[in-house]
Amino acid sequence: MPGDSLSTTFAALADPTRRAILARLITGECSVTELAEPFDMSLPAVSKHLHVLERAGLISRGREAQWRPCRLEAGPIKQVADWTERYREIWEGRLNRLDAYLKTLHPKEKHHARKSRRK
């Protein structure tokens, strides 16, 4: 059931350390030791996070006995992006309504509002 894999992905992403691990892997494969360094975490703690990410299909591990590099698998993130698409019309619609509202303000306020939004 695709709903379940999406739930597993969302649950895996609901942690800032796991998202930071994924961000680190954008630049390429890493060993567990390399991944642990910036987080000041024990290897078992990092391994636990990697296990959650691997179960969700967000990373894969090399099969070399000594060095099992972690590699980012972006497929589940694409599924998340696809899931958000049906809501795009709603958030863009609200922004358009905000624009329409700003156009109803008189010139001085409008000028101010436009300036604020540029910051």
Next chain:
Amino acid sequence: MPGDSLSTTFAALADPTRRAILARLITGECSVTELAEPFDMSLPAVSKHLHVLERAGLISRGREAQWRPCRLEAGPIKQVADWTERYREIWEGRLNRLDAYLKTLHPKEKHHARKSRRK
């Protein structure tokens, strides 16, 4: 910390019933009773899910005493979509590499592979 609100959003989305509630709200505001109907769930069970969605800012509730309609708030979903963007290059890169690989196959296999991908 924006990381925390993103974690709260991902945790709220890690449940198929909560995602189904959000999908239902795309078509407009609903009462809790209307939301409960298709799920064959008790009102307290639905209320619990709504509480999680509300805490994550994914829905808001009307203030009328008798009828507190639920309304979709797509802002946090836009944040999720924005978060996925930095990974787009990776999943598109992999698809491009798959395309490049398919082009190395000889014409008959290539034709077959293209046909399969169209299904």
